[in-house]
Amino acid sequence: NAGVTQTPKFQVLKTGQSMTLQCAQDMNHNSMYWYRQDPGMGLRLIYYSASEGTTDKGEVPNGYNVSRLNKREFSLRLESAAPSQTSVYFCASSESGQGASGANVLTFGAGSRLTVL
Amino acid sequence: QKEVEQNSGPLSVPEGAIASLNCTYSDRGSQSFFWYRQYSGKSPELIMSIYSNGDKEDGRFTAQLNKASQYVSLLIRDSQPSDSATYLCAVKGTSGYSTLTFGKGTMLLVSP
Numbered sequence: 001n002a003g004v005t006q007t008p009k010f011q012v013l014k015t016g017q018s019m020t021l022q023c024a025q026d027m028n029h030n031s032m033y034w035y036r037q038d039p040g041m042g043l044r045l046i047y048y049s050a051s052e053g054t055t056d057k058g059e060v061p062n063g064y065n066v067s068r069l070n071k072r073e074f075s076l077r078l079e080s081a082a083p084s085q086t087s088v089y090f091c092a093s094s095e096s097g098q099g100a101s102g103a104n105v106l107t108f109g110a111g112s113r114l115t116v117l
Numbered sequence: 118q119k120e121v122e123q124n125s126g127p128l129s130v131p132e133g134a135i136a137s138l139n140c141t142y143s144d145r146g147s148q149s150f151f152w153y154r155q156y157s158g159k160s161p162e163l164i165m166s167i168y169s170n171g172d173k174e175d176g177r178f179t180a181q182l183n184k185a186s187q188y189v190s191l192l193i194r195d196s197q198p199s200d201s202a203t204y205l206c207a208v209k210g211t212s213g214y215s216t217l218t219f220g221k222g223t224m225l226l227v228s229p
Binding site: 033040041042043044045048058090104105106107108109110111 | 125151160216222
């Protein structure tokens with residue numbers, strides 16, 4: 001059972017280059033998320049998809065776009081990378097975001113470490 | 118802006134001691150609370166969730182919630198060196214579809 005799979009694990013970009021981070025989950029979860037984690041800043045939500053066909057901005061969406069390709073896959077695109085986007089990116093999924101119960105329990109991927117020079 | 122506050126640490130405890138990790142949150146209507154553990158270079162993993170006031174125990178871990186004080190804590194009994202990690206507090210907002218807001222995490226160091 002793979003859970004949440006992210007690719008690539010490491011990437012170095014030059015300023016202005018574009019790239020797409022891929023994420024896939026095999027748990028039949030409805031909701032998917034992209035977070036970034038920076039030293040001293042904790043996990044910050046970039047974008048999320050509550051269900052297939054919907055996407056919404058999180059706390060720090062500027063400079064990013066997302067696509068919910070199908071129920072399994074949720075990609076994050078950097079159109080013109082900037083050094084401020086150097087970070088570790090985590091994809092996560094949950095059964096659902098509705099309600100107050102454990103439906104919001106997140107399962108995280110292993111992370112993608114991105115460096116923008 | 119919903120806020121979740123944690124002491125960044127590091128919190129240093131000797132092996133076998135009780136480690137107490139604390140978290141406060143700003144959204145008074147928050148309903149669901151989670152503790153994630155993150156080892157260095159790894160992804161966060163859920164260790165506890167709590168939804169009602171009081172204590173919830175799972176093995177060596179106890180989560181405590183006090184909604185009136187907007188305070189949630191995690192106690193780790195008989196701390197082991199393998200518990201050394203960063204512990205992230207996460208809070209789910211009030212209504213409808215709401216995502217988790219994470220604290221910045223507390224680093225715990227358990228010395229042999």
